[in-house]
Amino acid sequence: MNPRLLLLEDDAVSAAFLCEALAGLPAQVDHAPDLDSARRLAGPEHAAWLFDARLPDGHASDLLVELRARGLQAPALALTAEHDPRALRRLEACGFQQALAKPVSATALLAAVRRAVSMSVDAWDDEAARRALGGDDASVQALRALFLRELPGQLGLLRDACRRGDTAIAQEHLHRLKASCGFVGAGRLLAEVRALSAQPEDGATLDRLQARAAELLVR
Template identity: 45%
Template sequence: METGRMEPRDATRPPRVLLVEDDAITQTYLRAVVEALPAQVDPATTRTQALQQAARRRHDLWLIDLTLPDGNGAQLLQELRGHCGDAPPALAHTADRDPAVRGAALAAGFRDVLVKPMSTAELSNALRAALAESMDLPDWDNAAASAALNHNPGNVQALRRLFLDELPEARAEVLRSARSGALATLRARLHRLQASCGRVGARRRGAGVESLRARPDCRDALEHSARAARDLTG
């Protein structure tokens, strides 16, 4: 595999996903869900094709079938990481419900394992959460905040000041709930935070909250969410 020179991440374009799936029907379904995010898709049906795709361009997420005609997903993940200095997160998908298969995939470095058939909502949430961790999102989305607050700059600034004043305690409550295993309290706080982030255009903080809502028991998602909050408050 020749790595070549990867282009830098262009924040103006949709994220790009490497989709590895050899079954035509399943690939069509997965591709439709990914493109609806929206995101760009580079499909591959074999391990060899996936390596070629990764050599040509940078991806923000790898979505990999664990069983391939010319190898397996865990092997492919190691090869991709060996050739990509800045490897994105990787999601595995499989029809095998054996817990041992899931455990082996997580041990190999996959962020999560999606079991087919899966609902569109389940797939979309997993994709968004993974992409939120891989993409360099801006702290503030001024256009979104302006639209949410009737294009009144004074309202935007006032609500952002209130949001930032409340953010340290909100972050502390999230950490306490997560570390104590109080998942009901954690989900309730994350639900309120998600709405607040949308109103003030706190885009990266909102992505961190969404990632944690998708996986409330994941330490990586908790750290990603906390880091986004720390960066806003200094």
């Protein structure tokens, strides 16, 4: 099922661009044009929130505090017209997973949202794996064991390709990882694989992918 997102954005043009870009995840987007609407819409069904930092009726960081006090724990991203790194760090210090400076490209937006969504997904999605393998639990466990044995070698080849700037080879390894993650239900790792596929030159995204893989390997 496609993730459900909450977008808080008062500017109609920006909201239209963001909604269209987020549909490329694909995702279902609930749009709130102001803080009050976002308060009403926010719920546990959202996989992530994307909030414009400054709105006519207040600041998104205050809303984030309110929603956390209600027990809602969706990962939150901030959008801001500020480009000063100190301003971005201040938003992150307020509890946003990442602050994105406007204008943000669709590629960077989707990569950030995929990372955020991966935080609300279990490391292993047993139902997805069962569906992929016809409901056979024994096959799921056997394939996961094989996946984990081969994962360190796959990561090494991918890391080497990315570091030498060989995008074509990196995409081949990512394509294989997408398929294998889907079969075994490695939901968080799959989100990072997709994010790196969108920007294979980004070292920070590669680091996050390796961190997600490490979570599986130490289990």
